[in-house]
Amino acid sequence: MNLKHKPLLAALAIALLLLPFATDAMLGRGWVRIADFALLYIMLALGLNIVVGYAGLLDLGYVAFFAVGAYNYALLSSPQFGLHWPFWVVLPLGALLACCFGVLLGAPTLKLRGDYLAIVTLGFGEIIRIFLNNLNAPVNITNGPQGISMIDPIRAGEFSMGGEHQLFGLAFPATHLHYYLFLLFTLLVIFVSRRLEGSRIGRAWMAIREDEVAAEAMGLNTRNIKLLAFAMGATFGGLSGGLFAGFQGFVSPESFSLMESIMILCMVVLGGMGNIGGVILGGVLLVLLPEALRNGAGPMQQALFGKTLVDPESLRMLMFGLALIAVMLLRPAGLWPSTQRRRELSPDEMISHQEQDTVYDNSK
Amino acid sequence: MTTANNPLLELAGVGKRFGGLAALSAVSLHIGRGEIYGLIGPNGAGKTTLFNVVTGLYQLDEGNFTFDGVAYSRCKPHVLAEAGIARTFQNIRLFANMTALENIMVGCHVRTRSGIWGALTRNAAARAEERAIAQRARELLRYVGIDRPHETLAKHLSYGEQRRLEIARALATEPKLLALDEPAAGMNATETGSLKTLLQTIRASGITVLLIEHDVKLIMGLCDRVTVLDYGRKIAEGVPEQVRRDPAVIAAYLGGEAA
Numbered sequence: 001m002n003l004k005h006k007p008l009l010a011a012l013a014i015a016l017l018l019l020p021f022a023t024d025a026m027l028g029r030g031w032v033r034i035a036d037f038a039l040l041y042i043m044l045a046l047g048l049n050i051v052v053g054y055a056g057l058l059d060l061g062y063v064a065f066f067a068v069g070a071y072n073y074a075l076l077s078s079p080q081f082g083l084h085w086p087f088w089v090v091l092p093l094g095a096l097l098a099c100c101f102g103v104l105l106g107a108p109t110l111k112l113r114g115d116y117l118a119i120v121t122l123g124f125g126e127i128i129r130i131f132l133n134n135l136n137a138p139v140n141i142t143n144g145p146q147g148i149s150m151i152d153p154i155r156a157g158e159f160s161m162g163g164e165h166q167l168f169g170l171a172f173p174a175t176h177l178h179y180y181l182f183l184l185f186t187l188l189v190i191f192v193s194r195r196l197e198g199s200r201i202g203r204a205w206m207a208i209r210e211d212e213v214a215a216e217a218m219g220l221n222t223r224n225i226k227l228l229a230f231a232m233g234a235t236f237g238g239l240s241g242g243l244f245a246g247f248q249g250f251v252s253p254e255s256f257s258l259m260e261s262i263m264i265l266c267m268v269v270l271g272g273m274g275n276i277g278g279v280i281l282g283g284v285l286l287v288l289l290p291e292a293l294r295n296g297a298g299p300m301q302q303a304l305f306g307k308t309l310v311d312p313e314s315l316r317m318l319m320f321g322l323a324l325i326a327v328m329l330l331r332p333a334g335l336w337p338s339t340q341r342r343r344e345l346s347p348d349e350m351i352s353h354q355e356q357d358t359v360y361d362n363s364k
Numbered sequence: 365m366t367t368a369n370n371p372l373l374e375l376a377g378v379g380k381r382f383g384g385l386a387a388l389s390a391v392s393l394h395i396g397r398g399e400i401y402g403l404i405g406p407n408g409a410g411k412t413t414l415f416n417v418v419t420g421l422y423q424l425d426e427g428n429f430t431f432d433g434v435a436y437s438r439c440k441p442h443v444l445a446e447a448g449i450a451r452t453f454q455n456i457r458l459f460a461n462m463t464a465l466e467n468i469m470v471g472c473h474v475r476t477r478s479g480i481w482g483a484l485t486r487n488a489a490a491r492a493e494e495r496a497i498a499q500r501a502r503e504l505l506r507y508v509g510i511d512r513p514h515e516t517l518a519k520h521l522s523y524g525e526q527r528r529l530e531i532a533r534a535l536a537t538e539p540k541l542l543a544l545d546e547p548a549a550g551m552n553a554t555e556t557g558s559l560k561t562l563l564q565t566i567r568a569s570g571i572t573v574l575l576i577e578h579d580v581k582l583i584m585g586l587c588d589r590v591t592v593l594d595y596g597r598k599i600a601e602g603v604p605e606q607v608r609r610d611p612a613v614i615a616a617y618l619g620g621e622a623a
Contacts, residue, residue, distance in 0.1 A: 192484060195483050195484050195486065196480075196483050196484070199478070199482070199483030199490075199494075200469075200473060200476060200478055200479075200482075200483065200493070200494070200497070201479065201480060201483050202483070203462075203466060203469055203470050203473070204470065204473055206459065206461075206462055206466075207459050207462070207470040207473075210458075210459035210460060210461055210462060211457050211458070211459055211460075213421065213457065214453065214457040214458070214459065215459075215470070216420075216421070216440075216441040216442060217419055217420075217421065217441050217445060217450075217451055217453075218445060218450070218470055218471050218473065218474065218533060218534070218536075218537055219441075219442045219445030219446055219450075219471075219473060219474025219537050220442055220470070220473055220474070221440075221442045222442070228480070232480075
């Protein structure tokens with residue numbers, strides 16, 4: 001870390017610490033909750049970034065790992081089976097289980113590339129969701145479409161995060177407590193991502209992304225390295241899922257639809273594939289923008305036209321789609337691309353590249 | 365020089381077919397340690413197929429080959445890379461969006477060990493290994509004569525430099541056999557000249573070189589022995605001078621009946 005960045009980082013740290021209280025005071029409790037969700041999504045996006053951004057494997061069923069983590073927590077820590085395991089057991093277990101599912105999905109799909117891999121992973125995501133939806137008969141495991149409710153809050157000893165606490169003379173409601181917990185885990189995920197990115201493993205992932213055949217010929221065991229990418233990505237997904245279940249107190253299959261997978265993928269692509277900062281930015285924007293539109297579009301129409309012309313919910317998706325198209329046209333490498341991607345996609349370069357190609361062709 | 369009784373790579377009746385097309389049939393040859401061995405033939409003769417077979421990208425259908433005393437028939441590319449066969453590609457296959465240095469560092473992968481734990485903790489061993497990898501990559505970059513900032517992306521290098529970077533990346537795997545698929549293709553006379561010097565240096569360092577090339581002058585000036593392939597069959601083998609005068613070879617290149 002650079003010295004001149006120190007004041008900037010300190011300011012950022014303070015801002016992040018004060019965020020829930022500031023948001024609560026200015027915008028209301030609901031927005032703190034949205035911030036909590038933003039952190040969960042950032043963890044998911046960073047996990048998917050390992051698979052898509054680093055290793056270049058297009059995974060459209062990523063939300064399945066989120067589901068595995070969430071249901072693991074829900075089943076082991078709720079009245080569903082009368083199990084009330086502590087979260088510090090359930091959470092790592094969920095991450096581990098998701099990791100196993102990552103390998104399970106990775107193993108048979110290793111030979112697939114590009115579009116084919118995308119379709120198989122999409123299928124995998126749906127299979128998990130449909131299983132969760134239907135595992136209520138003949139033996140009721142997941143409670144089917146009704147989902148599992150009354151999940152235990154995250155608690156350590158007597159300290160339950162489900163309620164309000166007085167700490168340092170301040171009142172910390174549940175949303176605030178979760179915010180700090182999620183922030184901690186997000187920092188952990190960022191740390192792991194950064195460390196992996198600059199390592200021998202990270203280089204191997206990128207080599208596979210760039211040219212799998214060449215990577216193989218250079219002695220990379222592509223099977224294991226790709227499995228590792230799937231496993232690491234899935235672990236983050238499972239972790240985030242467990243936190244989600246503990247926070248929400250309720251899980252049902254509809255939280256894990258294909259739309260969610262696509263949303264997470266959008267965060268990665270929109271923010272800037274392969275760049276941790278970009279992915280975080282993408283996560284924040286894609287959580288905040290729809291919420292802002294949802295809260296803003298209705299009242300705005302009332303003020304302008306005196307009535308609601310378009311249902312804010314459908315308008316939200318419309319605006320969202322337009323925003324995505326605009327970003328992809330104007331900044332194809334993402335809002336905050338990794339330096340490499342930026343250079344890769346700059347228009348001048350494309351031309352110079354095409355020229356170079358023709359030169360090669362002529363020389364053959 | 366040639367030590368025929370203790371070859372580094374020995375092919376015995378190697379055959380590879382794609383559907384009805386026999387890309388290689390019953391090819392046998394042996395490459396001695398320290399040789400520069402040429403593989404020539406008209407386009408479509410099966411030279412690259414042979415490369416793909418000995419580097420594990422294709423699985424052979426008949427026969428087998430022995431490398432450094434170990435027999436292989438069905439084998440993954442990374443196993444052969446670990447055994448000591450490294451290659452370059454006819455149409456350059458660098459990791460285009462990684463830097464020149466990183467490309468070579470990926471080549472070091474197969475000789476290094478640190479895994480997830482090392483990456484996460486950055487313990488002393490992992491850091492030492494990473495330093496050694498970077499150091500070796502810088503050396504190799506100099507060795508092949510690429511004088512550019514290390515952060516230059518591979519695709520921003522000139523054509524000749526890209527060819528040389530591929531060689532450096534292959535050398536990073538610490539091979540016993542370096543297989544080069546048309547390294548001089550598209551190079552001008554000066555570049556070909558420096559390539560020739562580079563290959564001689566590589567051989568002098570104890571690495572055996574297997575070379576596919578169309579540049580006859582380069583082959584003649586460089587190779588100890590040459591095999592000529594045509595339609596997947598070996599039609600001649602021997603020292604370059606002798607092969608050049610072989611009627612079957614002339615016929616293969618110029619067409620028509622062997623005069």
